[in-house]
Amino acid sequence: MMSRRGFTIVAYLDDFFICERTKKRCAQALAVLIALLRKLGFCISWSKVTDPCQKIVFLGVEIDSTTLETRLPISKLTDLKSELAEFLLRKHASKKQLQSLAGKLNWASAVVRGGRVFLRRIINGIMGLKQDWHKLRMSGEILQDIKWWHDFMSTFNGKSFFLAKVPITSVVTDACKSGAGGFYHSDWFYVNWVEDYPFATQLHINELEAFSVALAVKRWAQNWRGKGIIVNCDNAATVSCINKCTSKNAILMSFLRELFWLSATYNFHIIAKHVPGKENILADHISRLHDLTYCEKFLRFYVQPPLLVSDLVKHMSSNALRFLLFRLTGIQGDDITG
Template identity: 50%
Template structure:
């Protein structure tokens, strides 16, 4: 089916539903599958009726290409990952900036100056992008590990754990996060944690 879609220029909603359904089922055992299903779903959701057809985008083709390349080498197993999690990675984001900290090392990112395209985004999206910033900086130190991230955003938690987002920039970040996790063989798991308020006494 993937080979057939790689040659297609157009497809109906019914055809896209069949493709997306099979790939969603495969995502249960294929790491990163959901991350490379988003652009297929975007094409599907652009059609209202089963018989309506759409010209398939270049972005759609990129997701199809990922599935074809990954299935060719995936043997149903993954490399060993230590189940004992790393829990001392700290991230937090505001509308102005992001802060990340891990074992004495830290990074401050001012959205408007360092990542202008992220500056207008909702705080939930900025929280998810902060996880990518942490992975870019410390992926080489997370080799063969499970990394437990705490976030005060349930949206960011869902983005990280499911590997998907409807926001294009966040989706691009999740794809990069996936490739970092494969390259350095680590697994990220996000949990929701409400920040406690600290009263400052003068």
């Protein structure tokens, strides 16, 4: 009803949050909301009604429109850190204890980007317990999620900045059985599985595609503070697990954990977009630099001349570069700085 009247409002049960561009507009929205609620027969808790301001607490989270950030109260943050440390020492926890922890972590997720990724398995564990006193063994994925929260909260200052309105859409990644690559802005990277990550030679292509996204996020996370990120990928399984924030595949889940750790640390929101393989040309060429045809096309169309070997070191490991030089020119040697 309020939206139809042109106002921006968030409703959670019987709590309402109004956000408008000006103090006058906010006051108008508040007056309309109160009149509407009274007309519908609701009782107003006047002690909780707050006049238009630039700092307000909503659902336990402080919202500051002057600094464009959300904050968790220090006292509650400290208590949560202590509770997480205690849970890591437990061998078992009751349904009621897990519900209490999940509620607090859900509250913290309002500020911690990607935090809900590491809450889902705790909730799944709770759903498997019928009575409040029934207990669950602290092991496996649930313990891993609690450890993620414990490790992250040990360095988290309780603050998170609002995201920029316009997302970054130029990130592309791709992987093949021999290597992977990614491109963002004017930077790019190439990895060779044999030279850089030998264990990856045994992975399924879906896992390799997800790994390439994780590598891209690791490379550029520091440049994405306060941004919304759309990663373009031609692998449907990778797109799905990133957007759902979970996967039944343990290897994919390990990549997601690293990805969302960085998302929380650097305060950015990431989603994936599926693009047809025939349109993912740039990333496809980079992931296949070991192939002379793809290498020539990439260097000709996307790399500014003059091209020095020392420049290539910025975009791949020294081992991968040695491999490329030998593969493409037949030249061997340890000097790759010239």
